[in-house]
Amino acid sequence: MQRVFDESEQLVCARVRDIPDGVYLAETFMDHDGVELDKMRKIRVTVTVKDSDMLVDLTGSSDVCSGPINLPLIGTRAAVEMAFKALTVPLDPTNSGHMRPLQVIAPEHTVVNPQYPAPTDSYGYVGNTLADLVIRAMAPAMPGRCIAGSYQLFGIYLLRVDTRYGKPFLFV
Amino acid sequence: MKRLAIDVGGTFTDFVLLAEDEVVTIEKAPSLPDRPDDVFFEGITRLEVDFSTLETIIHGSTLVINTVVQARGARIGLITTQGFRDVLELARGNRIDIYDLFYKQPEPLVPRYLRLEVPGRLNFRGEELVPLDEAAVRTAAQRLKAQDVQSIAVCFFHAYANPTHELRAAELIHEEFPEAYISLSHVVSGEWREYERTSTSVLNAYVMPRMGRYLAALENRLREQHYRGILNVVQSTGGMLPSEGARQTPIRILDRGASLSSPLSKIWPGYHSGGDAAGF
Numbered sequence: 001m002q003r004v005f006d007e008s009e010q011l012v013c014a015r016v017r018d019i020p021d022g023v024y025l026a027e028t029f030m031d032h033d034g035v036e037l038d039k040m041r042k043i044r045v046t047v048t049v050k051d052s053d054m055l056v057d058l059t060g061s062s063d064v065c066s067g068p069i070n071l072p073l074i075g076t077r078a079a080v081e082m083a084f085k086a087l088t089v090p091l092d093p094t095n096s097g098h099m100r101p102l103q104v105i106a107p108e109h110t111v112v113n114p115q116y117p118a119p120t121d122s123y124g125y126v127g128n129t130l131a132d133l134v135i136r137a138m139a140p141a142m143p144g145r146c147i148a149g150s151y152q153l154f155g156i157y158l159l160r161v162d163t164r165y166g167k168p169f170l171f172v
Numbered sequence: 173m174k175r176l177a178i179d180v181g182g183t184f185t186d187f188v189l190l191a192e193d194e195v196v197t198i199e200k201a202p203s204l205p206d207r208p209d210d211v212f213f214e215g216i217t218r219l220e221v222d223f224s225t226l227e228t229i230i231h232g233s234t235l236v237i238n239t240v241v242q243a244r245g246a247r248i249g250l251i252t253t254q255g256f257r258d259v260l261e262l263a264r265g266n267r268i269d270i271y272d273l274f275y276k277q278p279e280p281l282v283p284r285y286l287r288l289e290v291p292g293r294l295n296f297r298g299e300e301l302v303p304l305d306e307a308a309v310r311t312a313a314q315r316l317k318a319q320d321v322q323s324i325a326v327c328f329f330h331a332y333a334n335p336t337h338e339l340r341a342a343e344l345i346h347e348e349f350p351e352a353y354i355s356l357s358h359v360v361s362g363e364w365r366e367y368e369r370t371s372t373s374v375l376n377a378y379v380m381p382r383m384g385r386y387l388a389a390l391e392n393r394l395r396e397q398h399y400r401g402i403l404n405v406v407q408s409t410g411g412m413l414p415s416e417g418a419r420q421t422p423i424r425i426l427d428r429g430a431s432l433s434s435p436l437s438k439i440w441p442g443y444h445s446g447g448d449a450a451g452f
Contacts (some may be wrong), residue, residue, distance in 0.1 A: 034257070082270060092273040147273045 004146050005097030008089075009132030012098050013052035015088040018112035019141050026137035027060070030127060032037070033111075041065055041111055043126060045133040056080050057084060057105040058112045068121035071130070075109055076106050079127045084136035087145055125152050178215060180208050180233045187215040208235060209389050232406040232417075236379050236426050245378035246323040246353070249286040249316035251341065252370065253329040259366050260374060260407075262379060268288035280376050281296040282434045286319060288312040290341070296364070298334025313348035319446035324349075325377035326359035327370040331365065335359075340377045353380040360421055376423035383422035 027044040030086040044060035058095070064070055071079075085094060092098070093150050111126060132149035139146040151172065158171040177188040180203055187199035212231075239245050250260065261280045269275050278346060290312055292304035316324055326344055331338045335358040342354050355377035358367045387405070404412040408427040418425055419451050 086271045086273050090269075090273065094271070117444075 005095055005100075008092065008095050009100045010096030011092065012085075012088050013101050016049065016054055016101055017055075019049045019138070021050050022141065024137040026133045028133060030069060030129070031127060033069045034063035035067030036065070041069065042104070043111065043129050043133060044055055045130070045136045045137050047134065049113045053101050054084065055105065056084075057104045058106055058110070058130075059105060061106075062111045064109050064114045064118045065111055066119070068119040069123065069125050070111050070118045070120045071123040071126040072120055073113045075123050075127050076112045076130060077104050079130040080104050083131040087130075087135065087138055087142060109110060123150055128152060174221070174225050175228045175230070176216070176219075176221060176226055177211055177230040178232070180211065180231070182234055182238065185211045185215060187219055189219050189221060196204060205238075208233070208386060209393065212390060213355050213393060217243060226399060227401045228404060229394070229399075229401065230404045230406065230412065231388075231390075233425065236383055236422050239379045240375065240426070241383050243294065244382070245281070246317075246381040247321050248282055248284045248325060248377045248448075249312075249319065249321040250287065250325045250370070250374060250375065251288050251312045251316075251345070252327050253293060254289040254291045255390075256329065256366065257284070260287065260370050263367055263371070269312060269397070281378055282325070286316065288315060292328065292337050294328070294330040294334050294337065296330050296333060300334075300337075304340055306336045306340070308342055309344045310348050313345040313352070317352070321352065322381045323353040323355065323377040325355045325357070325370070325373040327366070327373045329366065330364075330370070331356075331358040332362040332364055353377065353384060355380055360423060372423060374444045376421060379422045379426075380441050383425075384419045387419050391415055395444040403433075 013156050024047040025045070027042060029042055031041040032039060033041050034064045035154060041062040042060070043062070044058065046059070048055040048057070059077065081104075083097055083104065085092075085098055089098060109115055112130065114120060129152070130148060135146045160166060160167075162168075173192060175190045177186075179186045179191070182205070183203055185201045185203045185208075187201075189197040189199075193195075199219050201211055201215050201218075204211050204368050250257070252259070260282060261284070263277055267275045276421060290308040291302060293300075293302040295301055312322070326338050326345070327343050328337050328341070335356070338356045338358050342356055345352060347353055355373050357373040358375045361369050361372040363369055387403075391403060403415040405415055405418040405425050407413050407424045409424075413421070413424055
């Protein structure tokens with residue numbers, strides 16, 4: 001089994017090495033935290049690629065919120081890891097070897113690493129946003145492998161993707 | 173009385189005969205994908221089984237899963253509640269493979285022009301809100317017949333709570349199109365949630381003609397050999413289903429391999445390896 005982890009690590013390292021070394025940034029704002037409705041909350045991602053390593057630093061994201069959008073560290077790691085694997089070796093059977101070249105920094109007492117008793121009931125919004133931000137940050141370095149961000153919360157949506165029935169559209 | 177188990181896989185067909193005194197006889201033959209029933213009887217001949225001493229035949233088959241994986245199922249139609257023919261294509265809003273950013277949903281097994289709607293509505297308690305439009309069911313059956321489908325899935329809203337509309341529709345379809353195989357959602361999967369029930373009924377319709385022909389052929393040949401016992405088919409759950417039932421719901425025998433191995437290794441640990449149980 002150790003050999004499987006090692007081979008996965010080698011494979012993902014080779015893919016990271018293909019990405020040009022550099023610092024890649026992306027940030028966005030949550031409309032509010034669910035309680036303080038007049039305050040936007042920032043999520044900031046700084047990705048540093050050096051040789052076969054990737055460092056995702058979330059320093060600069062908002063402090064812990066009084067509303068429930070805080071995302072505990074385990075969720076923060078999972079969201080970044082999802083994006084990391086999706087960008088490098090999406091179709092390989094997943095194991096921990098894939099995550100060895102990835103380091104995640106999330107300062108304590110922030111929206112991406114809250115401590116007790118911070119409310120965390122609606123953690124999913126920041127989780128989705130984080131994965132989207134990592135992908136958006138890497139878009140200039142990895143053309144053709146990055147997709148646009150997804151939605152957060154919505155009432156209803158209508159869409160057409162099949163051009164046989166007319167022009168594609170999206171109505172949110 | 174003796175019991176015989178026959179497992180048809182993609183490569184080999186295995187035969188295990190269990191006599192009353194627990195004497196076990198094993199036979200093995202290469203599978204013939206185009207003539208699975210011939211292999212079935214070839215093994216029986218080689219084991220020199222006397223049908224009059226045989227009580228049960230237990231049959232496992234990969235025919236259903238292979239039909240699905242190789243996309244060799246029937247041309248099918250769907251008759252469903254008015255307003256809901258796109259349930260099958262809308263499916264769920266999830267990305268099944270989370271790491272594949274370019275994931276695309278598979279094409280539905282029934283194209284839109286073969287998904288027909290009929291008026292009629294039940295609520296979740298099974299109470300009738302709108303009676304079934306029988307003329308519309310007949311018209312739909314005729315249209316699907318004209319389109320050369322072999323098999324028709326019927327999935328009505330809340331049929332799990334009250335099957336009467338689906339049962340009546342089956343009678344009407346049979347009158348208009350007697351050759352068609354009919355897959356009714358409340359028989360296949362008596363569960364709520366329309367997408368899952370529709371999808372399962374459609375997949376059942378897809379494998380029904382091929383599996384139905386195969387099992388009917390086995391039943392006929394066994395009858396010719398004067399076999400009076402039961403022909404049981406192994407379900408995905410590891411349980412058994414009489415052949416007549418399996419012809420109606422072949423989807424229940426989709427995945428027989430893994431399901432059979434585990435119970436077998438429990439009752440007979442020595443079968444897989446010298447004493448150590450290894451079910452997979």
